[in-house]
Amino acid sequence: MSEKKRRRADPGPSGPAAVTKKSRARGSSHAHDLRKQLTPDSDILASLRRMYDEAQSSAASSKTLNLSDLNLSAACREVSDRDASSVKHTIERAILDVARSILAGRGFSFDVPSRSASNQLYVPELDRIVLRDKSSSRPFANLSTVRKSTITARVLSLVYAVLLRDIHVTKRDLFYTDVKLFQDQSQSDAVLDDVSCMLGCTRSSLHVVASEKGVVVGRLVFTDDGDRIDCTKMGIGGKAIPPNIDRVGNLESDALFILLVEKDAAFMRLAEDRFYNRFPCIIVTAKGQPDVATRLFLRRMKTELKLPVLALVDSDPYGLKILSVYMCGSKNMSYDSSNLTTPDIKWLGVRPSDLDKYQIPEQCRLAMTDQDVKAGKDLLEEEFVKRNEGWVKELESMVRTRQKAEIQALSSFGFQYLTEVYLPLKLQQKDWL
Amino acid sequence: MSEKKRRRADPGPSGPAAVTKKSRARGSSHAHDLRKQLTPDSDILASLRRMYDEAQSSAASSKTLNLSDLNLSAACREVSDRDASSVKHTIERAILDVARSILAGRGFSFDVPSRSASNQLYVPELDRIVLRDKSSSRPFANLSTVRKSTITARVLSLVYAVLLRDIHVTKRDLFYTDVKLFQDQSQSDAVLDDVSCMLGCTRSSLHVVASEKGVVVGRLVFTDDGDRIDCTKMGIGGKAIPPNIDRVGNLESDALFILLVEKDAAFMRLAEDRFYNRFPCIIVTAKGQPDVATRLFLRRMKTELKLPVLALVDSDPYGLKILSVYMCGSKNMSYDSSNLTTPDIKWLGVRPSDLDKYQIPEQCRLAMTDQDVKAGKDLLEEEFVKRNEGWVKELESMVRTRQKAEIQALSSFGFQYLTEVYLPLKLQQKDWL
Numbered sequence: 001m002s003e004k005k006r007r008r009a010d011p012g013p014s015g016p017a018a019v020t021k022k023s024r025a026r027g028s029s030h031a032h033d034l035r036k037q038l039t040p041d042s043d044i045l046a047s048l049r050r051m052y053d054e055a056q057s058s059a060a061s062s063k064t065l066n067l068s069d070l071n072l073s074a075a076c077r078e079v080s081d082r083d084a085s086s087v088k089h090t091i092e093r094a095i096l097d098v099a100r101s102i103l104a105g106r107g108f109s110f111d112v113p114s115r116s117a118s119n120q121l122y123v124p125e126l127d128r129i130v131l132r133d134k135s136s137s138r139p140f141a142n143l144s145t146v147r148k149s150t151i152t153a154r155v156l157s158l159v160y161a162v163l164l165r166d167i168h169v170t171k172r173d174l175f176y177t178d179v180k181l182f183q184d185q186s187q188s189d190a191v192l193d194d195v196s197c198m199l200g201c202t203r204s205s206l207h208v209v210a211s212e213k214g215v216v217v218g219r220l221v222f223t224d225d226g227d228r229i230d231c232t233k234m235g236i237g238g239k240a241i242p243p244n245i246d247r248v249g250n251l252e253s254d255a256l257f258i259l260l261v262e263k264d265a266a267f268m269r270l271a272e273d274r275f276y277n278r279f280p281c282i283i284v285t286a287k288g289q290p291d292v293a294t295r296l297f298l299r300r301m302k303t304e305l306k307l308p309v310l311a312l313v314d315s316d317p318y319g320l321k322i323l324s325v326y327m328c329g330s331k332n333m334s335y336d337s338s339n340l341t342t343p344d345i346k347w348l349g350v351r352p353s354d355l356d357k358y359q360i361p362e363q364c365r366l367a368m369t370d371q372d373v374k375a376g377k378d379l380l381e382e383e384f385v386k387r388n389e390g391w392v393k394e395l396e397s398m399v400r401t402r403q404k405a406e407i408q409a410l411s412s413f414g415f416q417y418l419t420e421v422y423l424p425l426k427l428q429q430k431d432w433l
Numbered sequence: 434m435s436e437k438k439r440r441r442a443d444p445g446p447s448g449p450a451a452v453t454k455k456s457r458a459r460g461s462s463h464a465h466d467l468r469k470q471l472t473p474d475s476d477i478l479a480s481l482r483r484m485y486d487e488a489q490s491s492a493a494s495s496k497t498l499n500l501s502d503l504n505l506s507a508a509c510r511e512v513s514d515r516d517a518s519s520v521k522h523t524i525e526r527a528i529l530d531v532a533r534s535i536l537a538g539r540g541f542s543f544d545v546p547s548r549s550a551s552n553q554l555y556v557p558e559l560d561r562i563v564l565r566d567k568s569s570s571r572p573f574a575n576l577s578t579v580r581k582s583t584i585t586a587r588v589l590s591l592v593y594a595v596l597l598r599d600i601h602v603t604k605r606d607l608f609y610t611d612v613k614l615f616q617d618q619s620q621s622d623a624v625l626d627d628v629s630c631m632l633g634c635t636r637s638s639l640h641v642v643a644s645e646k647g648v649v650v651g652r653l654v655f656t657d658d659g660d661r662i663d664c665t666k667m668g669i670g671g672k673a674i675p676p677n678i679d680r681v682g683n684l685e686s687d688a689l690f691i692l693l694v695e696k697d698a699a700f701m702r703l704a705e706d707r708f709y710n711r712f713p714c715i716i717v718t719a720k721g722q723p724d725v726a727t728r729l730f731l732r733r734m735k736t737e738l739k740l741p742v743l744a745l746v747d748s749d750p751y752g753l754k755i756l757s758v759y760m761c762g763s764k765n766m767s768y769d770s771s772n773l774t775t776p777d778i779k780w781l782g783v784r785p786s787d788l789d790k791y792q793i794p795e796q797c798r799l800a801m802t803d804q805d806v807k808a809g810k811d812l813l814e815e816e817f818v819k820r821n822e823g824w825v826k827e828l829e830s831m832v833r834t835r836q837k838a839e840i841q842a843l844s845s846f847g848f849q850y851l852t853e854v855y856l857p858l859k860l861q862q863k864d865w866l
Binding site: 169178238408 | 594595598602605606608610611612613645658660661666669670671672675676697705720796797841845
């Protein structure tokens with residue numbers, strides 16, 4: 001849809017008339033000059049190797065900060081990935097607690113963490129949104145909560161059945177097992193998130209998965225449900241990222257970095273040109289807005305392989321918004337932010353400053369709408385942007401010039417300019433923020 | 434979006450009150466009865482093997498009908514898959530023709546086939562929409578066509594450059610190479626389709642590809658850009674279907690049929706349960722509305738492997754609409770219908786008659802909206818439905834009862850009811866239309 005919205009390439013304030021044949025020739029000769037700036041790949045690779053070594057050693061020396069490491073005034077709550085037997089055990093304990101409470105005459109009730117916005121907190125040290133510790137009681141013997149406590153019990157029993165069979169299901173499947181009770185999928189979905197918080201485990205640990213749309217290609221070998229996948233041998237289409245992260249294992253890689261790509265088209269260009277053979281990397285895309293499976297997969301790669309992550313997104317507020325979802329999570333999944341987020345993603349491009357640096361022709365730049373500008377200004381208020389001075393400058397310049405550009409705009413210098421000049425030069429100049 | 438629209442499971446005309454505990458118990462004991470009807474897998478496999486043999490021998494004896502085999506009163510036009518050198522040759526010839534015309538004093542002009550609705554025709558013998566032979570001239574020396582003929586020349590030269598480098602690009606890439614001329618992507622897209630018609634080759638042959646979202650898993654081995662892909666070893670995520678069909682080759686399979694699935698969730702269930710190991714098959718989904726890459730891939734499998742195709746879609750007009758796109762093509766790509774369509778897909782389920790046969794509980798059936806009913810009635814007027822008496826009956830009953838159901842509704846009998854009872858029984862009873 002956003003594709004459609006941005007379809008028309010407005011010639012921008014200067015208008016097509018301002019672009020003379022001469023300026024166009026200048027643009028492409030500039031592209032030629034940039035190509036000449038490229039040093040041999042061996043030099044670029046040596047510098048990438050240094051970046052890789054730094055990432056490895058800093059990951060080895062510095063432990064990743066956890067909520068428990070911080071002395072937070074407000075107690076916070078987090079969930080973690082747990083194996084099926086441990087989750088089953090926790091469910092059994094929860095039900096036993098309820099039974100004891102009934103026997104003791106205190107009645108049937110669940111204690112459920114609150115997931116509302118007022119209970120959410122951005123933690124700068126962790127650079128993500130987490131959930132505070134507030135929770136509320138959900139007694140069965142109360143008209144306002146009887147439905148919800150019944151649904152909670154039902155979802156607990158369904159999840160238990162799924163774990164017993166060691167299978168995975170979707171939220172939709174869960175809903176259909178008892179439409180009469182749930183009435184509406186939003187009700188079973190909400191309680192599923194409650195149950196996840198209650199049990200202190202991720203939704204993946206409950207074996208309830210979302211559908212995936214991400215693909216991966218490049219220097220990565222892993223197992224998907226026991227099958228060994230070599231991502232250098234996945235052609236141009238790549239390997240579909242599995243919906244159930246707990247069946248993913250044995251990650252191995254000789255990559256120097258992970259290249260996170262916003263768009264499908266850029267992914268295809270990189271895969272067809274086998275970019276990962278020239279610069280050893282893992283290339284991943286969620287084809288637009290990141291889905292849960294791709295976010296889990298990226299975090300898994302980053303944590304296990306300790307690779308730096310470089311991002312290639314459109315130069316517009318939406319591209320940065322996508323980065324923020326990968327880095328800081330989305331608000332409605334804040335209780336699971338530690339498993340879904342990948343901190344420290346570098347903004348490689350396309351950045352507002354690239355537009356002039358690479359002399360993207362005026363007619364390939366798009367005029368930002370008022371809504372775009374507002375989105376840009378809103379981002380300037382976000383903590384994750386404020387923390388990075390470079391990002392603030394870029395974003396300020398985007399809002400000031402009111403110009404945006406897609407990754408595809410680089411095609412104006414040739415279809416393979418992205419893989420042959422732009423990215424190698426970026427890597428050579430360590431041009432990321 | 435349709436997911437969202439259909440989110441609420443309306444209890445239907447009888448309402449939840451009508452569903453007593455008794456009827457629910459009856460439903461699940463019925464599910465148990467059906468399970469008992471299942472014969473040993475070896476019997477089902479023997480019958481599937483007979484279906485497979487029939488498909489193979491009928492494919493061997495009867496040549497697929499082509500436009501040229503029919504004595505049509507209106508001449509029709511079709512494009513075909515061609516290799517890069519042949520397309521390059523055709524472009525060279527087209528440009529030479531133009532040059533000769535200029536030298537002869539007849540001026541610069543292209544002869545472009547019309548792709549408008551009035552030039553489209555449904556051919557019952559072929560069971561798809563094709564393009565008639567009407568075409569129009571696009572002279573350069575005419576105010577109303579000068580832009581279009583310039584764009585046509587530019588697109589021809591861009592496509593030629595892409596073919597020379599032997600790479601693939603997206604429509605968006607193409608647009609960005611000359612935003613000043615094209616102004617709007619819809620203009621370069623439209624001319625690209627014109628060029629495809631003019632040259633008599635498919636858009637894939639021009640090496641301009643669409644983004645893919647389909648995945649495949651099961652008993653299929655093929656090469657994607659030279660990499661050998663074994664789809665029985667693609668875990669649960671499956672292999673992403675490549676955007677460029679001309680880099681797909683060497684299809685091998687010991688499957689007895691292709692299972693075409695509408696939804697991602699059902700695909701995941703089948704992949705996780707490794708359904709293809711119990712009943713040798715290839716499982717493919719486009720995750721909703723079929724994209725061009727998945728349609729090309731399905732057709733390729735059907736033609737080369739000569740396998741019967743069984744479809745598992747939601748029991749609603751939208752599910753049938755999806756089948757129609759696979760079978761008959763979409764109107765705006767009618768000039769390429771022979772390469773994009775897969776004739777003779779069998780409607781395995783979920784069919785309106787299944788709702789009672791499998792006693793899908795009332796609360797898992799959804800009430801059709803007025804718009805749904807209208808869509809159903811419109812489908813009854815479509816040629817591809819009218820040709821199949823069984824489909825007409827099913828669709829009439831859908832419209833009459835005003836009930837629809839998703840594949841997921843089968844989860845009400847257990848998460849694995851789909852793979853353990855429903856599909857095996859369907860295959861055993863050869864219950865497809």
